[in-house]
Amino acid sequence: MPKAFCLLNHQLTQNQIKELKEKFSVLEIVYPPEENSKLWFQIPATKTIDRTIIKKITDWLSSAEAKDVLIVKGDFASTFIIVDFALKNGLIPVCTTTKHVAKESRQGKTVKQEYIFEHVCFRKYEYFEG
Numbered sequence: 001m002p003k004a005f006c007l008l009n010h011q012l013t014q015n016q017i018k019e020l021k022e023k024f025s026v027l028e029i030v031y032p033p034e035e036n037s038k039l040w041f042q043i044p045a046t047k048t049i050d051r052t053i054i055k056k057i058t059d060w061l062s063s064a065e066a067k068d069v070l071i072v073k074g075d076f077a078s079t080f081i082i083v084d085f086a087l088k089n090g091l092i093p094v095c096t097t098t099k100h101v102a103k104e105s106r107q108g109k110t111v112k113q114e115y116i117f118e119h120v121c122f123r124k125y126e127y128f129e130g
Contacts, residue, residue: 001025001026001027001028002024002025002026002027002065002067002068002069002092003026003027003028003029003030003064003065003068003069004020004024004026004028004029004030004068004069004070004071005030005032005060005061005064005068005069005070005071005091006029006030006031006032006071007032007040007057007070007071007072007073007074007082008071008072008073008096009037009041009073009074011031012029012071013119015119016096016119016122017029019119019121019122020069020122023122024069024092024122026069030063032057032060033060035056036056036057036060039053039056039057040053040057040074040078041074043074043075043078049077049078049081053078054078054081054082057082058082058085061082061085061086061089061091064089064091065090066089066090066091067090067091067092068091068092069091069092069093069094069122070082070083070086070091070092070093070094071094071095071096071122072086072093072094072095072125073095073096083125086125087125087127092124093124093125094122094123094124094125095122095123095125096119096122096123097119097120097121097122097123098117098118098119098120099117099118099120100115100116100117100118101115101116101117101118102114102115102116103115103116
């Protein structure tokens with residue numbers, strides 16, 4: 001049975017876990033070591049990508065097998081490289097698709113806005129087919 005490798009900045013919700021089990025037959029969820037998580041979510045804002053960070057992530061993914069799911073979200077350029085790695089290695093890279101709900105409240109002259117991100121589904125990353 002496939003595993004799900006989770007490269008997000010939060011633990012999966014019960015709805016997300018349920019979808020992984022039902023849609024992808026996932027039985028196990030694998031989170032990166034804490035060191036890798038910290039590196040992934042604080043990618044330096046430089047002109048070039050730090051390949052040592054990418055290497056640590058791909059080393060972590062070396063135990064993944066074809067048809068395992070990779071849930072990935074992060075710095076766009078680094079995510080692109082990791083998605084490309086996943087596709088080339090037979091993994092199923094997905095992103096979380098969310099609905100954004102804004103709530104606004106007013107107290108006198110103050111306006112407070114709160115944003116809630118609600119999971120809708122996982123969407124597969126795919127190569128362009130032109």
